[in-house]
Amino acid sequence: MAMTKKPVTGMKDILPAExxxxxxxxxxxxxTYKSFGFSHxxxxxxxxxxxxxxxxxxxNEKLIFKVLKRGEKLHIPEAQTEEDVVxxxxxxxxxxxxxxxxxxxxxxxxxxxxxxxxxxxxxxxRPQRGRFRQFMQCDIDILGDPTCLAEIELMSATTTLLGKLxxxxxxxxxxxxxVLKAMAAYSGFEEKDYDQVFIILDKMDKIGxxxxxxxxxxxxxxxxxxxxxxxxxxxxEEGGDSLGCLSEKLSGVIADDVIPGMQTIIExxxxxxxxxxxxxxxxxxxxxxxxxxxxxxxxxxxxLGGSVAGGGRYDEMIGKFTGMNTxxxxxxxxxxxxxxxxxxxGFQVPQAGAKKAYLIEKNMPVEGMVKALAEAKKEREAGVxxxxxxxxxxxxxxxxxxxxxxxxxxxEFYRK
Amino acid sequence: MAMTKKPVTGMKDILPAExxxxxxxxxxxxxTYKSFGFSHxxxxxxxxxxxxxxxxxxxNEKLIFKVLKRGEKLHIPEAQTEEDVVxxxxxxxxxxxxxxxxxxxxxxxxxxxxxxxxxxxxxxxRPQRGRFRQFMQCDIDILGDPTCLAEIELMSATTTLLGKLxxxxxxxxxxxxxVLKAMAAYSGFEEKDYDQVFIILDKMDKIGxxxxxxxxxxxxxxxxxxxxxxxxxxxxEEGGDSLGCLSEKLSGVIADDVIPGMQTIIExxxxxxxxxxxxxxxxxxxxxxxxxxxxxxxxxxxxLGGSVAGGGRYDEMIGKFTGMNTxxxxxxxxxxxxxxxxxxxGFQVPQAGAKKAYLIEKNMPVEGMVKALAEAKKEREAGVxxxxxxxxxxxxxxxxxxxxxxxxxxxEFYRK
Numbered sequence: 001m002a003m004t005k006k007p008v009t010g011m012k013d014i015l016p017a018e019x020x021x022x023x024x025x026x027x028x029x030x031x032t033y034k035s036f037g038f039s040h041x042x043x044x045x046x047x048x049x050x051x052x053x054x055x056x057x058x059x060n061e062k063l064i065f066k067v068l069k070r071g072e073k074l075h076i077p078e079a080q081t082e083e084d085v086v087x088x089x090x091x092x093x094x095x096x097x098x099x100x101x102x103x104x105x106x107x108x109x110x111x112x113x114x115x116x117x118x119x120x121x122x123x124x125x126r127p128q129r130g131r132f133r134q135f136m137q138c139d140i141d142i143l144g145d146p147t148c149l150a151e152i153e154l155m156s157a158t159t160t161l162l163g164k165l166x167x168x169x170x171x172x173x174x175x176x177x178x179v180l181k182a183m184a185a186y187s188g189f190e191e192k193d194y195d196q197v198f199i200i201l202d203k204m205d206k207i208g209x210x211x212x213x214x215x216x217x218x219x220x221x222x223x224x225x226x227x228x229x230x231x232x233x234x235x236x237e238e239g240g241d242s243l244g245c246l247s248e249k250l251s252g253v254i255a256d257d258v259i260p261g262m263q264t265i266i267e268x269x270x271x272x273x274x275x276x277x278x279x280x281x282x283x284x285x286x287x288x289x290x291x292x293x294x295x296x297x298x299x300x301x302x303x304l305g306g307s308v309a310g311g312g313r314y315d316e317m318i319g320k321f322t323g324m325n326t327x328x329x330x331x332x333x334x335x336x337x338x339x340x341x342x343x344x345x346g347f348q349v350p351q352a353g354a355k356k357a358y359l360i361e362k363n364m365p366v367e368g369m370v371k372a373l374a375e376a377k378k379e380r381e382a383g384v385x386x387x388x389x390x391x392x393x394x395x396x397x398x399x400x401x402x403x404x405x406x407x408x409x410x411x412e413f414y415r416k
Numbered sequence: 417m418a419m420t421k422k423p424v425t426g427m428k429d430i431l432p433a434e435x436x437x438x439x440x441x442x443x444x445x446x447x448t449y450k451s452f453g454f455s456h457x458x459x460x461x462x463x464x465x466x467x468x469x470x471x472x473x474x475x476n477e478k479l480i481f482k483v484l485k486r487g488e489k490l491h492i493p494e495a496q497t498e499e500d501v502v503x504x505x506x507x508x509x510x511x512x513x514x515x516x517x518x519x520x521x522x523x524x525x526x527x528x529x530x531x532x533x534x535x536x537x538x539x540x541x542r543p544q545r546g547r548f549r550q551f552m553q554c555d556i557d558i559l560g561d562p563t564c565l566a567e568i569e570l571m572s573a574t575t576t577l578l579g580k581l582x583x584x585x586x587x588x589x590x591x592x593x594x595v596l597k598a599m600a601a602y603s604g605f606e607e608k609d610y611d612q613v614f615i616i617l618d619k620m621d622k623i624g625x626x627x628x629x630x631x632x633x634x635x636x637x638x639x640x641x642x643x644x645x646x647x648x649x650x651x652x653e654e655g656g657d658s659l660g661c662l663s664e665k666l667s668g669v670i671a672d673d674v675i676p677g678m679q680t681i682i683e684x685x686x687x688x689x690x691x692x693x694x695x696x697x698x699x700x701x702x703x704x705x706x707x708x709x710x711x712x713x714x715x716x717x718x719x720l721g722g723s724v725a726g727g728g729r730y731d732e733m734i735g736k737f738t739g740m741n742t743x744x745x746x747x748x749x750x751x752x753x754x755x756x757x758x759x760x761x762g763f764q765v766p767q768a769g770a771k772k773a774y775l776i777e778k779n780m781p782v783e784g785m786v787k788a789l790a791e792a793k794k795e796r797e798a799g800v801x802x803x804x805x806x807x808x809x810x811x812x813x814x815x816x817x818x819x820x821x822x823x824x825x826x827x828e829f830y831r832k
Contacts, residue, residue, distance in 0.1 A: 003737050004464050005520040008504050011460035013517050015524055019456045023446065030439065035796040037773070037803025039821075040435045044427035044550050045461065045536060046481075048420050065462075066484040068502060070540050076501060079492050085501060086484060088424050101429050104421040108431060110817045112805055120461060124486050134460050147806045149776055149785070156789065160796075267782050272789035274797070321419050357453070360565055366683045373568065373688035380451045380576075381690070387453025389528055390563045401526045405455075 010125070010133035016405070021342050022136075024349045025335070026118060028164050029138055036157040038116040038140050043097040045120060046088045051100055054320065059288075063123040065090040065133075090122035094139045095291075095314070095330060102143050102328075103321035112144035114153070118335070130340060139311075141330035143318065148261045151295050151313070154331040155269045155279070158299065158309055163275025165338065166347075167301070170308070171278045172269075174297045175285035176262060177312075179246065182254035183283065187229035189221065197221070197229075204284040209233060236283060243281050265295070291317050297331070308341075309333040353383040357407040359391040359398070361414045372413045426541070426549035432821070437758050438552075440765045441751070442534060444580050445554055452573040454532040454556050459513040461536060462504045467516055470736065475704075479539040481506040481549075506538035510555045511707075511730070511746060518559050518744075519737035528560035530569070534751075546756060555727075557746035559734065564677040567711050567729070570747040571685045571695070574715065574725055579691025581754065582763075583717070586724070587694045588685075590713045591701040592678060593728075595662065598670035599699065603645035605637065613637070613645075620700040625649060652699060659697050678711070707733050711745070724757075725749040769799040773823040775807040775814070777830045788829045 007013055014022070030040065052064055066086040068074065079085045091097050094117045102113065118138045125131060140157060142150040155172060162170060180201075184194050200215045207215070209230065216226045232249060236242035243266075247259040262281065269279055287296045287310060294313035301308055311331035319325035356379065358372055376386040387407060392398040399410055423429055430438070446456065468480055482502040484490065495501045507513050510533045518529065534554045541547060556573060558566040571588060578586060596617075600610050616631045623631070625646065632642045648665060652658035659682075663675040678697065685695055693715075703712045703726060710729035717724055727747035735741035772795065774788055792802040803823060808814040815826055 003467055003470055003516070005516060005737050006464075007460050007516075007520070008462045008464055011462065013460070013521055014458040015521060016455035016457055019458060022458075023456055035799075035801050037771075037801060037805070039432035040439055041432055042430040042435060042438075044423050044429070046424045046427065046538075046550070048422075048424055051419050054419055065486070067506075068482040068484055068498065070481070074498075076492075076495050076497060079495065081492060082484065082490075085492060090483075100419070100421060100423075104423070105429055105431060110821055111808065111814070114803065114805075122462075134462070145806050147778060149780075149804065149806050152785070152789065153804055156793075264782050264785060268785045268789055271786040272793050274793060321421050355453075362563060364565075366680050369565070369568070369680060369684045370687040373572065373684055377572075377688050377690060383451075385451050385453060387530065388565065388569055389453070389530075390561050390565050392527065398527070405526055 008133070010127040012132055012134075018339065018343060020349045021347060022339055025165065025338060025342070029118065029161060029333075030116070032161040032164055033116045033140055033157055036114070036153060036160075038114040038157070040116045040118075041098075041101065042117070042119065043091070043094075043101050045090060045122075047091050047097055047100065049083075049086055049089050051096060052089045052092065054096075055290075060092040060123060063125055064092055065122045065124055092123050093121055094119060094137050094332070095141075095317070098139070098141055098143075098330075099318045099328070100321055102318055102326065106322075106326075109143075112142055112150070115139075115141045115143065117141075132336070136335040137332060138335045139330055139332040141328060143328045144326055145329070146315070146327035148265050148295075150327070150329040151265045151297075152268045152272070154311065154329060155265070155297065156272045156274075158331050158333060159269070159277055160274045161333070162277075162299070162308070165342070167308075168276045169278075170299055170301045171280060172297060172299050173280055173282035173285045174262070174265070174295065175282055176258060176295045177292050178254060178258050178294060179250075179262075179283065180286065182250045182258075183229065183232055183246075186250055186253045187232065188225040189229070193221070198286045201284055202286040202288075233283065242283065246283070262295070287312060295329070299333075306337070307334065308337050351406070353385055354409065355385045355387070355405075355407045356409040356411065357387045357389065357399075357402045359389060359395065359410060359412045361391050361412075364413065364415055368413060368415060375411075424549070426543040428548055428550075434755065434759060436765045437763060438755055441581065441754060441758070445534065445577060445749075446532070448577045448580055449532045449556055449573055452530070452556075452569060452576075454530040454573070456532045456534075457514075457517065458533070458535065459507070459510075459517050461507060461538075463507050463513055463516065465499075465502055465505050467512060468505045468508065470512075471706075476508040476539060479541055480508055481538045481540055508539050509537055510535060510553050510748070511557075511733070514555070514557055514559075514746075515734045515744070516737055518734055518742065522738075522742075528558055528566070531555075531557045531559065533557075548752070552751040553748060554751045555746055555748040557744060559744045560742055561745070562731070562743035564681050564711075566743070566745040567681045567713075568684045568688070570727065570745060571681070571713065572688045572690075574747050574749060575685070575693055576690045577749070578693075578715070578724070581758070583724075584692045585694075586715055586717045587696060588713060588715050589696055589698040589701050590678070590681070590711070591698055592674060592711045593708050594670060594674050594710060595666075595678075595699065596702065598666045598674075599645065599648055599662075602666055602669045603648065604641040605645070609637070614702045617700055618702040618704075649699065658699065662699070681711070703728060705730075713747070715749075722753070723750065724753050767822070769801055770825065771801045771803070771821075771823045772825040772827065773803045773805060773815075773818045775805060775811065775826060775828045777807050777828075780829065780831055784829060784831060 066089045069087045120134050121137050122134050184197055189197050204212055213230050236245050239245045291314040292312040293315045296312035298307045299309040313329040315327045376388050379386050482505045485503045536550050537553050538550050600613055605613050620628055629646050652661050655661045707730045708728040709731045712728035714723045715725040729745040731743045792804050795802050
């Protein structure tokens with residue numbers, strides 16, 4: 001078969017300049033999250049196909065890269081469907097594998113367990129600018145803690161990290177699936193319609209309150225319910241203390257501890273903040289994944305017009321593996337998005353030591369070689385990065401290239 | 417479909433204790449190789465199936481995890497062979513992807529280019545103790561340098577790394593495919609038989625000189641050739657300076673620069689050594705991969721009975737992608753083997769700061785929460801690793817668990 005120079009469609013080669021930024025960010029992630037007591041773990045990049053096709057992943061399940069069975073298990077001529085030829089697939093996120101990991105290893109893990117994962121995931125999305133079919137995800141999760149301390153630690157760790165990476169003035173938006181549901185119930189929508197209502201509500205950003213109202217009516221929802229629903233949003237905006245307002249209105253419709261918990265989260269995260277950001281209750285925040293059961297959150301940066309991190313509580317997923325529910329809450333940063341932003345900003349990785357290049361003339365006799373190498377060894381031990389390379393015919397061009405790579409000093413070694 | 421707790425057959429979940437060692441080793445690798453001027457790069461984990469099935473990978477090509485076509489391109493009921501349903505596969509090493517990467521990006525890369533890769537590869541090997549179907553490889557390669565400086569830098573960097581990881585007294589074995597061929601030619605074997613002769617020679621470790629001689633004769637090779645061949649090995653052993661001896665005997669059969677180049681490599685690497693090891697010319701070293709064209713090398717540790725690193729020169733592989741040969745030489749360390757050895761030795765990752773655990777009683781009011789978090793923030797900024805966790809009912813057990821995780825100090829926060 002022919003050899004091709006290009007990577008697989010939708011995937012990319014990473015050049016040294018970007019890799020330097022990635023390595024720097026990965027180090028910051030590890031260092032910051034470690035200081036919050038998160039333990040780094042890893043799962044295989046493949047999962048059994050049954051685990052990936054369990055409806056936990058929503059739309060992402062349609063985008064799985066599936067892996068062919070091998071050896072005697074594979075009979076292509078008789079095969080009729082994908083199930084006949086496939087036994088596993090590439091993970092499309094880190095949450096499903098984490099749940100399986102916890103179910104498999106919980107006996108050896110502390111409780112509660114604070115996990116850090118950094119790894120590639122794969123989705124066969126339509127290729128588009130800046131989106132790739134293999135990309136890094138970086139998740140922190142707290143398993144086994146039903147209290148709002150989990151949310152607080154996740155938000156504190158994530159905002160601390162963003163601060164260390166030089167971001168400021170971002171917005172942490174925050175809501176709860178139970179608030180979403182209680183507001184819909186209070187307004188008189190039927191439970192079977194909630195998902196459709198939330199999908200429309202999710203457009204608030206783009207079409208505004210009037211747009212949401214119109215679309216709800218167009219979709220045949222009762223004017224009465226829509227009015228009550230819109231009234232709630234209006235009342236919250238009027239006051240200023242939207243959570244306090246909601247607490248009053250939803251009394252009896254929502255469990256007693258939900259809104260006080262949210263208030264504790266907001267006050268605690270603000271008190272522990274180590275950089276400047278806004279933490280706001282956003283009753284229009286929906287988030288798509290069906291597995292969320294409680295709080296949901298997202299970090300937005302106005303100037304970038306998008307979300308750079310998102311997460312929430314998913315107390316029922318691990319039970320799918322173990323038969324016993326385990327409280328779980330996670331926060332995922334958009335690693336690739338952060339790298340793109342830093343690259344566009346022209347971010348320079350702080351350089352520890354000097355970078356020197358030794359250029360050695362061709363056919364250097366042993367004594368000359370030994371001399372150059374001994375010198376390089378000494379400098380490397382002193383923390384200098386020393387590139388020892390054969391001198392090219394076009395030495396000027398070679399030096400220009402190396403200057404671009406950050407080499408600021410050159411030393412030339414000749415045969416005589 | 418059913419959910420399963422177990423990872424895919426032959427792959428493994430990595431627990432926090434092992435992950436700490438892996439992260440430490442990865443950091444040492446990056447730091448050491450960077451000090452030698454290697455640039456970290458990354459390629460996608462998948463390659464187009466044509467690139468993986470080009471006979472470059474030898475036996476490994478039989479072990480590829482193949483990826484199913486997607487969408488309209490897939491017609492399972494009509495499919496007859498794997499080619500009909502597969503368009504890419506998981507990489508089984510990092511050398512084929514590197515060659516493609518260099519062909520694709522050489523215009524943006526310095527020449528010569530020193531690359532560092534760390535990444536997972538996949539092989540559907542028969543599962544066995546200590547061998548997994550997904551495992552990390554860690555390669556350094558120098559592309560575009562035809563001189564023996566490439567070999568010298570690769571060996572210096574790799575031995576320096578092993579020294580930093582606490583290994584000493586290992587043996588770097590070193591040979592050249594051109595020496596292997598010249599010895600066979602000198603002895604009178606026919607060129608078509610070389611590969612078979614080398615496969616038998618490769619068993620020297622296990623069956624000794626007599627065993628190799630017997631097996632060559634059993635396989636029908638002329639007594640005359642076998643005698644001359646054995647005579648060469650005997651002569652080398654007698655002298656002491658085996659390379660010098662070979663240089664004399666093979667004069668006219670081997671290119672003039674091969675053996676002097678090998679002598680330069682040995683003297684230079686020894687002179688630049690930063691830990692204790694033996695570097696020896698081993699005329700029985702063969703190495704399997706068919707793509708090697710020049711020097712080949714391997715690092716062995718007696719007490720562990722195996723190879724922990726291997727590599728060589730493969731000047732003709734990149735030309736398969738570009739049509740223009742590019743000199744290339746690489747050294748790969750057995751990352752998983754090194755981790756296994758360190759884990760078995762009970763290696764402890766050096767701990768930078770203290771590790772403290774704050775245990776917070778359930779239903780802590782906001783003020784108490786804020787106080788604890790502010791204190792944690794201050795300690796984290798001072799370099800302490802602070803785990804803030806909800807206090808369990810069984811506090812004693814929780815503390816025992818955390819002590820195992822390395823937490824040496826506890827602070828408890830109560831509602832009142």
